[in-house]
Amino acid sequence: MRRHHWLIAGLLLLGLWAWTQRLDNGAPPAPTQSAHAPSAEVTSDRRPPPVAARAPLATPPAEPTTRSADPAARYPAFLPPEAHAVLDAVARGGPYDHRQDGAVFQNRERRLPPQPGGYYREYTVPTPGSGDRGPRRIVTGDQPPREYWYSADHYRSFRRFDVRAGAAQ
Numbered sequence: 001m002r003r004h005h006w007l008i009a010g011l012l013l014l015g016l017w018a019w020t021q022r023l024d025n026g027a028p029p030a031p032t033q034s035a036h037a038p039s040a041e042v043t044s045d046r047r048p049p050p051v052a053a054r055a056p057l058a059t060p061p062a063e064p065t066t067r068s069a070d071p072a073a074r075y076p077a078f079l080p081p082e083a084h085a086v087l088d089a090v091a092r093g094g095p096y097d098h099r100q101d102g103a104v105f106q107n108r109e110r111r112l113p114p115q116p117g118g119y120y121r122e123y124t125v126p127t128p129g130s131g132d133r134g135p136r137r138i139v140t141g142d143q144p145p146r147e148y149w150y151s152a153d154h155y156r157s158f159r160r161f162d163v164r165a166g167a168a169q
Helices: 003-027 081-092
Strands: 042-043 120-123 137-140 147-151 155-160
Touching: 081 120, 081 137
Parallel strands: none
Antiparallel strands: 042 155, 120 137, 137 147, 147 155
């Protein structure tokens, strides 16, 4: 009989945990602005504040692109050169260097604005000298992509940017 009490208590705790996760997933993340890039970088602490304390996430303004005949000018200066080839491949629909590229980005860290599942896709930006995929990623929003985000630190922070129409050659 005593075993049933532990089983019931365990199931109740599991249900409570699942219920709180559902509540957390429906609330927007609490953004903080970085002092060195106040208009473009979205970061947050490791532990999100309580649900009641979270403010709605406003999408930060996108980084402007320079309009020039130079192919590299289609992209913001903060992007590494390796990101240009990745963005060109995204515009063409592939092929990609890694099997994970183009996969759904779950936004588990909740550093990007909340969207329905499948909205975000991730792509690897090669990191010179890295023996694996490295920490750099581009995350796109919508299909075809309408939003672009860059993370140099494996999803700890993102910078939003725009890609000029016709970026793929």
